[in-house]
Amino acid sequence: MIKVNCLNPIAECGLDMLGDQYEITENTNEAQAILVRSAVMHDMELSDSLLAVARAGAGVNNIPLDKCAEKGIVVFNTPGANANGVKELVIASMLLAARDITGGIQWCRENKDNENIAKDAEKAKKAFAGTEIKGKKLGIIGLGAIGVLVANAANRLGMDVYGCDPYLSVEHALNMSRDVTMVKSNDELYEMCDYITVHVPLLESTRGMFNKSVFEKMKDGVVILNFSRDTLVNEADMKEALESGKVGKYIVDFPNPTTVNLPNTIVTPHLGASTQESEDNCAKMAVSEIRDFLENGNIRNSVNYPNCDAGVCSTEGRITIAHKNVPNMLTRFTALFAKDNINIENMMNKSLGNFAYTILDICSDSTDEVVNELKAMDGVIRVRVIK
Ligand code: MLT
Secondary structure (H helix, E strand, O other), X not given: OEEEEEOOOOOHHHHHHHOOOEEEOOOHHHOOEEEEOOOOOOOOOOOOOOOEEEEOOOOOOOOOHHHHHHOOOEEEOOOOOOHHHHHHHHHHHHHHHHOOHHHHHHHHHHOOOOOOHHHHHHHHHHHHOOOOOOOOEEEEEOOOHHHHHHHHHHHHOOOEEEEEOOOOOHHHHHHOOOOOEEOOOHHHHHHHOOEEEEOOOOOOOOOOOEOHHHHHHOOOOEEEEEOOOHHXXXXXXXXXXXXXXXXXXXXXXXXXXOHHHOOOEEEOOOOOOOOHHHHHHXXXXXXXXXXXXXXXXXXXXXXXXXOEOOOXXXXXXXXEEEEEOOOOHHXXXXXXXXXXXXXXXXXXXXXXXXXEEEEEEEOOOOOHHHHHHHHHOOOEEEEEEOO
């Protein structure tokens, strides 16, 4: 039985896809795979039996990617699976920022016993009036799965949409409305946009990217939406910008002791992907990635190893090797098989940063001797005999 541990509740429809050879375990130390949503894994002991971690979501800042890669543990995420859920909340949040809908709802609640509420509402409502989003300029930083959906939806609502993403993929470019104007730098967005929404991962290079010097480049009263990660924003600088009115409103999906006390801020409790559809999509995608990796050795949507998909093995044997991305590895692998007169029928090798992955489909079963020699090779992190 292959053992899977769920660090967070994972949608049942995903777990149902695990099939008969799998069982859920409460014990992380015996699991071959971990499914996780927001649980923080940085201080967790990573057992030798662990082969894969799949995050049911896009962000992976709760997982120690390098530590996992060093142990040959492949980490997956589910890009795009919750994009529609996040997009819908971003659109709703722009509307909440444009008009004081929550203030109006609150007023009605407070006046629930007022017999004259209908008449009083007509006087009170001017306090909650706002503006429309149609015709306003929206800047989108990061045009991945979520950014593109937000761009298209905002465009259809009549907004003037600008996007910036130096890493824009062909797939996302093809899915994006032609009415979205691409700009070359974030600075161009900062200067002209009324609303700015950020959809980039939290990395050392993006941590604190919204700070005093960036706010100074923005239009007075700009609305900033953050459905990515709280630490993309320097919160001390944001507090100052909100107090001075430089930033008119901050919408953030990450409550922390600072964000919940910021003025002119709407905080939601990490609700972006909390829809049944998004949770189902993420769970199904995470489970299918894990199964393909455990059963076929294929890597799809990994964030610490290269994607490497050789399909289902049609030869007698398949060996996968997680290794360092250093010279001469392939020569040494092939020489080893040649020495034992084992023919390699298909080979795939890909690298990502310091790590690489090789799939070798061979004409016969592999011998223990070859596998042990591979394991002992300098630079080799993990060898798996798939078949
Ligand atoms: C994500 O990174 O996609 C979200 O944080 C997912 C979630 O809400 O768990």
